[in-house]
Amino acid sequence: MTYRLENLTVRHLAAKADALPALAGLDLGIAAGEQLALIGPSGAGKTTLLATLACAHRPAAGGFEVFGQDPWALSQGARHRLRSRLFLAPQTPPLPPRQRVVTSVLAARLPYMSLWQAFASLVKPRDPDAAHAALSRFGLGDKLYARVDRLSGGERQRCGLARLLLSDAEVFLVDEPISALDPTLAQHTLATLQREAASRSALLVCSLHQVEMARAHFPRLVGLRAGRIVFDLPREQVSDAMIAALYENEHVAQPPEHPHESPDRIAVGACF
Numbered sequence: 001m002t003y004r005l006e007n008l009t010v011r012h013l014a015a016k017a018d019a020l021p022a023l024a025g026l027d028l029g030i031a032a033g034e035q036l037a038l039i040g041p042s043g044a045g046k047t048t049l050l051a052t053l054a055c056a057h058r059p060a061a062g063g064f065e066v067f068g069q070d071p072w073a074l075s076q077g078a079r080h081r082l083r084s085r086l087f088l089a090p091q092t093p094p095l096p097p098r099q100r101v102v103t104s105v106l107a108a109r110l111p112y113m114s115l116w117q118a119f120a121s122l123v124k125p126r127d128p129d130a131a132h133a134a135l136s137r138f139g140l141g142d143k144l145y146a147r148v149d150r151l152s153g154g155e156r157q158r159c160g161l162a163r164l165l166l167s168d169a170e171v172f173l174v175d176e177p178i179s180a181l182d183p184t185l186a187q188h189t190l191a192t193l194q195r196e197a198a199s200r201s202a203l204l205v206c207s208l209h210q211v212e213m214a215r216a217h218f219p220r221l222v223g224l225r226a227g228r229i230v231f232d233l234p235r236e237q238v239s240d241a242m243i244a245a246l247y248e249n250e251h252v253a254q255p256p257e258h259p260h261e262s263p264d265r266i267a268v269g270a271c272f
């Protein structure tokens with residue numbers, strides 16, 4: 001087993017003292033090479049779970065092991081080395097805006113470089129061909145030398161995923177990788193991610209709002225709601241009724257009828 005979670009509770013440091021934990025009572029085992037989709041309504045805890053699996057959140061209680069070790073019992077150096085075996089691709093990748101795409105993508109290799117190599121690579125990219133190949137697999141080969149802040153949201157998202165291809169990670173933790181993509185690109189991007197994970201026997205955990213994509217492409221589905229696992233099943237066993245129950249009563253709170261006094265006429269561009 002790559003991951004073993006037992007009765008795990010995770011709280012956000014910034015959460016109010018009386019807030020419910022972001023994750024509670026989670027039992028989950030994930031084997032090497034598995035491909036698993038995390039689904040559930042907004043606020044269910046998908047991002048928190050991915051960050052926890054990436055050893056970015058320290059659990060408040062319960063058992064947590066990755067590669068047979070409790071990362072939080074390790075020294076900081078050992079935990080850092082362990083993290084370099086995991087790749088977390090956030091929904092909005094934190095790419096420095098003024099950087100060139102090539103440098104940004106090659107930054108995926110920083111954890112495997114010496115300090116000197118890392119500094120040198122910021123001045124002159126070490127392996128632009130590898131960055132180009134990774135970007136091309138997401139249809140972005142022509143953006144190699146573009147500035148990151150000139151990319152569209154969807155291009156930026158795929159740029160973050162190209163980083164993943166360049167890492168040596170054995171675990172891919174990917175948060176809503178297709179949220180900014182049109183349907184054709186979404187299909188292509190997900191297929192590329194899944195092929196890459198399969199070709200290097202990497203474990204892939206991917207959170208998705210596109211439930212039908214999750215059901216069509218992932219062999220195992222974990223449904224989260226309010227920080228708890230509602231189901232953890234092979235996709236054939238996930239019924240429409242289970243999906244409906246997972247998302248039941250999801251509604252947007254209606255604003256009060258008279259939120260504030262407005263003048264009869266509002267000037268265009270008026271600012272209150």
Ligand SMILES: Nc1ncnc2c1ncn2[C@@H]1O[C@H](COP(=O)(O)OP(=O)(O)OP(=O)(O)O)[C@@H](O)[C@H]1O
Pocket residue numbers: 012013014015022040041042043044045046047048049
């Ligand atoms: N930095 C934070 N500080 C405090 N509470 C947080 C923080 N991030 C998330 N939460 C809370 O933790 C819970 C789980 O949030 P999380 O972002 O993991 O959900 P999610 O399923 O990924 O949602 P979405 O689909 O909207 O991205 C929510 O109640 C959220 O308000």
